[in-house]
Amino acid sequence: MRKEYPFTHRYAAVLVFCTLLLLISPVAAAVFRQHERSLSMPPSLSTAQPVEQTTATPSSPVAPRHYRDRVLVLMYHHIDPREDPMTISPSRFSDQMDALQRGGYHVIGMDKLLDFAVDGEPVPDNAVVITFDDGYESFYRYAYPILKNHHFSATNFIIVKATDSPDPNALPHLTWAEMRQMREDGMRFGSHTYDLHHMAAVNASGLLQPALAHPIFLRGKGRVETEREYEERVRNDLALAQERLDAELGKQPRVLAFPYGAYNDTVVEIGRSLGIQLFFTVKEGFNRPKHTVLDRINAGTPTLTGDGLLDLLHRYDEPSPGVPASAGSDFVRAGPPM
Numbered sequence: 001m002r003k004e005y006p007f008t009h010r011y012a013a014v015l016v017f018c019t020l021l022l023l024i025s026p027v028a029a030a031v032f033r034q035h036e037r038s039l040s041m042p043p044s045l046s047t048a049q050p051v052e053q054t055t056a057t058p059s060s061p062v063a064p065r066h067y068r069d070r071v072l073v074l075m076y077h078h079i080d081p082r083e084d085p086m087t088i089s090p091s092r093f094s095d096q097m098d099a100l101q102r103g104g105y106h107v108i109g110m111d112k113l114l115d116f117a118v119d120g121e122p123v124p125d126n127a128v129v130i131t132f133d134d135g136y137e138s139f140y141r142y143a144y145p146i147l148k149n150h151h152f153s154a155t156n157f158i159i160v161k162a163t164d165s166p167d168p169n170a171l172p173h174l175t176w177a178e179m180r181q182m183r184e185d186g187m188r189f190g191s192h193t194y195d196l197h198h199m200a201a202v203n204a205s206g207l208l209q210p211a212l213a214h215p216i217f218l219r220g221k222g223r224v225e226t227e228r229e230y231e232e233r234v235r236n237d238l239a240l241a242q243e244r245l246d247a248e249l250g251k252q253p254r255v256l257a258f259p260y261g262a263y264n265d266t267v268v269e270i271g272r273s274l275g276i277q278l279f280f281t282v283k284e285g286f287n288r289p290k291h292t293v294l295d296r297i298n299a300g301t302p303t304l305t306g307d308g309l310l311d312l313l314h315r316y317d318e319p320s321p322g323v324p325a326s327a328g329s330d331f332v333r334a335g336p337p338m
């Protein structure tokens, strides 16, 4: 039997988030175009030096140790000066990046995370990985210059079809050329499926579930997909996403973020058979060495200041010597409001 990781309230916030983004896409696209007209293009960044994968804290000679041999992964989606429940402003994002430096966190890139999660290679104390989902162009326009200023690397999980076949009425997505430019500065790009970032009916009455994680109802045939049909659909989609990423960007880390965080063992098995090495959920928690299905902390929420982010991350501080181990490092907390 396939072990399900069901679509529960845990994923509901992300679903609402993504659905709202889709609903406001035409409006947001218009707003974005207006910004395009009113603002100058981002300054050329092509002459800058490549970013370091790991960055020391310049302001504090001895960084505090919050935790060791663990990695926290942050999750963002969209960045825009006009904040809403699913969007944070460039200044808020910059404030959060400043806070990571100030707080003694060490941002590592996806390449280092792979070595840690797959092979158990060491990471610096207080290691943090920055990820974005959905591949919005705002990553290029707003996040990339800020990340470069901080010498931070980040990974964006792109919906590959949204780049291959852009929808003029949707929020703009990254182009391959933008990704190629950013790749040279240490940014990485993973899969958020080719075209399975949507909800689909899973029975005749139209119950909706994430299309990656469930056999769907075939209306023409009046039945649900067989296990074989489901597996073939998932395999074809994930394989096409990897093929396009490889063809356009060259060798990238083989990593997949589950849309809405929903997945099951079949998806992971198929992903592994295609060479995908790391998988990303939306469940909040620590990540240990040699664990390849990783949890993430949603930091892309407009209530979260830089100091608020530090407060959130401090929940994961290891207990001081003498504190009982039951307050240890392998717990899961409820996330911030999304």
Ligand SMILES: [Zn+2]
Binding pocket: 018, 133, 134, 192, 197, 259, 260
């Ligand atoms: Zn998504």
